[in-house]
Amino acid sequence: MQNMLEKTIKEMNSIFGDDVKRINHAMEVLKHSSAIYNGESPEDGTRIIVELAAVLHDIGIKQAESRYNSTAPVYQHREGPPLAKKVLEEAGVDEKTASRVLYIIGNHHYRSKIDGPDFQILWEADLITNLPEFPVFSGNYAKFEKMVNFNFKTRTGREIALSLRKRQ
Numbered sequence: 001m002q003n004m005l006e007k008t009i010k011e012m013n014s015i016f017g018d019d020v021k022r023i024n025h026a027m028e029v030l031k032h033s034s035a036i037y038n039g040e041s042p043e044d045g046t047r048i049i050v051e052l053a054a055v056l057h058d059i060g061i062k063q064a065e066s067r068y069n070s071t072a073p074v075y076q077h078r079e080g081p082p083l084a085k086k087v088l089e090e091a092g093v094d095e096k097t098a099s100r101v102l103y104i105i106g107n108h109h110y111r112s113k114i115d116g117p118d119f120q121i122l123w124e125a126d127l128i129t130n131l132p133e134f135p136v137f138s139g140n141y142a143k144f145e146k147m148v149n150f151n152f153k154t155r156t157g158r159e160i161a162l163s164l165r166k167r168q
C-alpha cells in the first residue's frame with residue numbers, strides 16, 4: 001500500500017517538475033486528506049483511494065494549460081484522468097481502486113458529483129488548502145462559517161477549516 005503511494009508521489013513530482021507550488025499543494029492536500037481520514041475512519045476502507053486522489057487530483061492542470069491555455073475545470077477534468085491512469089498502472093494500483101480514483105480526479109471541482117466519503121474527504125482537504133486564498137476567508141465571520149457548514153460534512157474537516165481562522 002505504502003509503496004503504491006510513494007511511487008505515485010514520485011511520479012507526481014516528476015510530472016510537475018519545477019512547479020514547486022503545485023507539488024506543495026498536492027502534498028498539503030494529501031496531509032489534510034490523511035488527517036480527515038484518520039479522524040473519521042470511514043468503515044469502507046478507502047484510505048488508499050483518498051490518498052492517491054489527493055496526490056493526483058490536479059495532475060491534468062499543466063496539460064490543460066498547454067493544450068487549451070486554460071485551467072478551467074472542464075479541461076483539468078479531461079486531461080487529468082488519462083495521465084493519472086498511467087501513473088496508477090505503473091504504481092501497481094488495482095483496477096477497481098484506480099477507477100474510483102480516476103472518477104474523483106475527473107470530477108473534483110464539482111460539489112454535485114460527490115457520491116461518497118472518499119470524494120467528500122478529498123473535497124474538504126482541497127478546500128482547506130485553498131481556503132486562505134478565498135475572499136470569504138478574510139471577510140465576515142458568519143459568512144465564513146456558513147460556507148464551511150455548507151461544504152464540510154465531516155466533523156474533522158469542519159474543525160480543521162474553522163481552526164484556520166479566529167472567531168470574530
Ligand SMILES: [Fe+2]
Pocket residue numbers: 025029057058126
Ligand atoms: Fe487542488
